[in-house]
Amino acid sequence: MAKKKIGIIGGGISGTALGYHLSLYDGEAEVIVFEKDTIGGASTAKSAGTVCLFDDSLKNRYWDVRLYGFESYLKMEEEEKGSAGFDKTGTLVVATNEEVEKVIKTGIALAKAAGYTGEYITDKDRIKEILPDISTENILGAGYTADDGYFDGTMISNTYAKKFQKNGGVVKTGVKVTEVVVENHKVKGLKTDDGAEYEFDVVVDCTGPWSKFTGEMVGLDVPIWHTKAEAFFLCPPGKKLNYTFPVLKYPEFYGLRAGDNIFICKSHLSMDLSNPMHAGQWDPDKLPATGGTDDYFIDFLLDQLEAKVPGIVDSGLVSSWLSYRAEPKDFWPILGETPVEGYMLSTGYGGNGVIEAPAATRDLAKLIMRGESTPLLENWAFKRLL
Amino acid sequence: MNIAVLIKQVPVSNDVSVDPETHALVRASSEGMINPADLNAIEEAMVLKEQTEGKVVVFTMGPPDAEKALRDAMALGCDEACLITDRTLAGGDTVATARVLAAAIKKYGQFDLLLGGALSADGATGQVGAMVAECLDIPHIVEAMGVKYDRAGADRIVAVKKFHDKKLSIRCALPAMISFNFGCNEPRLATLRTKRAAKSKPLVTYTNAELMLPLDQVGIAGSPTTVVDSFSPKMGRKARMLEGTPAELARKLRDLIEEEKGK
Amino acid sequence: MANGICVYAESYKGKLEPVAAELVSAAKEIQKTTGERVQAIVLAEHAEGIAAELERLGVEEIYAVNAGRDCSQQDDAVSQAVTEMLRRIAPSSVLIPATPEGRSIFSRAAMKLGCGMTADCTEVLAGTKEDGSYYIKQNKPSYGENVFVTIITRDGFYPQMMTVRPGVYTAQEAAEGGQAKIVYFDDIKVGDSKIEVIEEAVAEAETGSILSAEVVVVGGRGVLEDDNFGLLEKFAEKVGGAIGGTRPMVDSEMIPFNHQIGQTGLTIRPKICISFGVSGAIQHTEGIKDTKLFVAVNTDEDAAIYGAADYGIAADLKDVLTEYLAL
Structure with a gap:
């Protein structure tokens, strides 16, 4: 039986996870991943990699997706320590109002059901024990688990890529796709900037913030917006913390440790899409590796930290970066078939790529290889946006 | 001690290439930052400020958005800033640039010490510091590792400099110009508070209306040297792979290292 | 008319620096096109030994100033003397090693002479103008070697001054029997300097800061x-x-x-x-x-x-x- 030929554009978390899942259909597929730069080097590299079992950045409606991602990476770590870059710092999710408190408690219930620990702490002294630099004024309590932490999206992408290659997959780095060949409204293959041409039955767009441009190659309007993920690296006063900084989540921002430094990022859901400072359609190729944050972010962060984590507000600013979270207006990913036959999407993960990619690409691989859909694919289908 | 620090705003990334047709520079991003060696100069200035009284004024010549570099410098502790910006002053070579900086310093006020980074990350000429010193008729020490100041000898400063395999202590009368090598100290970091405070520190802008330099002395018109061609070397900076047994490879590696060290 | 390709003979503790031999090589390359004499300027405490080394490298005209003292680092005074030498010699181009000393001295000289200076050339080539006269194409890298540019000194500005990166040109080999015109400018003095080396210690190996490590x-x-x-x-x-x-x-x-x-x-x-x-x-x-x-x-x-x-x-x-x- 002829092997199915699949071309994947983009070697970030989405593309490498998809390549891996496809390679599990032993001998049935010929898959090539095309990455114009380095594996997991673009949006994925700027991802915080947090899981946050009690959080609502990925609504609890999709708890199973979050859990699947978490457990996939734990298994990766079991196979080879460090291959997912797991730093098990524990996570503290702060409840600043009753609505948030409810979500956290739901998260704890779900986490416990899956066999993980979790508790909702109202004893402010205990909260301060976990994170001495926090201010417990104006908070109702906090959810805490020691089982959680953060991963490294770039390491994970490289691990997926290696496993994919071991299963016969081909990875081409430093190669840019310049044209997707379409005949009679059906994808035939693609061309790359080194002059090569490939034949494919299916081409999948895993290019995240570039998806609009990638879609133009087949005349498809992919309704991706970019929201800004602004982040700072802080060097704590005294240069070193004498405690393990947990993943820290507030509705407005989140933080985690990065070596001896602290990484702080503005949260997703506090973005105002109608504010051109927060959301727009930009060119990800013009994003610098470091710097690029807007001025207002300094004031924002100063006010937030002064009120909430005053112990670190006088940290040194080591560096900053800006990344684009790519997603459609309803904030859900876009997966699967499009009006162009053979052209599929695995994009719009909007800052949750690391946690969503394993489940999403597992299902997408099944769709590609068997034509079988799943409730997840149906919820996140492209046609909902038409 | 009144100190002037000269800084340059350089691209965050040296990831630039030349458009083969227009010969224009193609930048991956327009993001700018303070030249890394200048951060070392600012750090030296801050230490001196802590030891003496007086103020630190930071200068830069550039497009209007170079104000960002000045605000970043003030977030590190510089007290005042001077932005020199004017189309007619732009595009100059090191000579034309040095004339402008010297004029701005002269206009701004009296300084005991001028500090700067030894080389910039983009142009890397290492010339402007000494040229500014020449324009102001003051002595200079470039590519230093640090300075020491002694209240007892208030009109002098001692710079430490590596030269050949020696470490020299060099005494210099003030006023003087001193430039520092990248990495010679650990620059302090700005904080959120100092960044906010920097927004309201005094910043003065000079155009040529204030400096009144003759047009044949500044900018492109005032540059004795000019760029007539530019190109990017072959794309894709792929490493040249070395071949051989581990012993041969080790020898080749040693030769490469020794050769580079000798340069 | 400005004439001659002049090499700065950088020396250290009485010996010619190896990079000078490389620059002589570069000068001789230019000479093949322009036919100018290859010159050198020496400024040292005792210039005689260095002049002899230059003669063995095949330099045709050597201009020297005996400083009478170790004037290392006294670049305010040295640059003054070197500028005066260049005014008298009137070369069409000056090749200087792209070393801390070369940059330091000649930045001031370039400003005094108003002739500018191109930094860190990796190639210096003779070019011919429409009227048949010659000029030097100064090729150098920029933006951390991502871009290469060709720079020239504009008409009317002399000499064409450039620093040349050490290790790019092969050193000229020394040979006996070289015959050079050697001129000592006895009236050019290295004046008083506001700079003084007060201590010379052995440099310790770099420890600690990874940022300053070479x-x-x-x-x-x-x-x-x-x-x-x-x-x-x-x-x-x-x-x-x-x-x-x-x-x-x-x-x-x-x-x-x-x-x-x-x-x-x-x-x-x-x-x-x-x-x-x-x-x-x-x-x-x-x-x-x-x-x-x-x-x-x-x-x-x-x-x-x-x-x-x-x-x-x-x-x-x-x-x-x-x-x-x-x-």
């Missing part, structure tokens, strides 16, 4: 196995380098966080960087910039690091390190 050895995942880190440490000692590492090395506590290189750690700018077992995922290569020599050792031929390095060695780092230490 040589950095970076270890990645591959170093975590066996006693590879021990080998890396010995290698670093042998080449006189500081040790940096990517995140896995810090996570396993082999190196402290303040030696972590990469997007979440430090950005280093050493002259020489040798990496072992570093794959080159972006958060690592973003931490190494503007190196003059970058060699990566990684068994994976397709490792991304080879996109950033100048040379690659696709071999087992343990073997390479063991062999290197045996050298």
